[in-house]
Amino acid sequence: MTDQSPSDPSVNDDQNSGIVTRRRALMMGAITASAVVSIKPALAQTAGSVLNCEIPVPGNNAVGGFIAADGSVVSADTPGAFPPAGRNFTGEQVRQAMNGRSLPGTSYDQSQAYVNYIRRLQAGQSGFTCYASLQMPR
Known part of the structure; x- marks a missing residue:
């Protein structure tokens, strides 16, 4: 009987593959842990930017x-329409208004008209990306 070490080429291939598999699993675990650590701050930053977008x-x-009660854009002489807000609203303000x-600075009816306008935003319109990001689950 001879004394064989793991570095000896005559050692059974099954034994070597077991060592490689364990080594590979440990390396994958280390990679996964570092990925989680680096992704969490990115998600937190994304959530913060969603609330601060305008x-x-x-x-x-x-x-x-002007903005009609249903959120459509109408001419200034339309009865019951509200004037432009004159300011941008943050994602956080819009999220709260949707709830x-x-x-801020609006009456209940005016706020509802503005929120209806925001709900009607489509790709390519100012504020759409911000509104779409508010719809994403966290």
């Missing part, structure tokens, strides 16, 4: 238009 009411596509609060 939505103009109305956006650049409808400058000067029942009023947008």
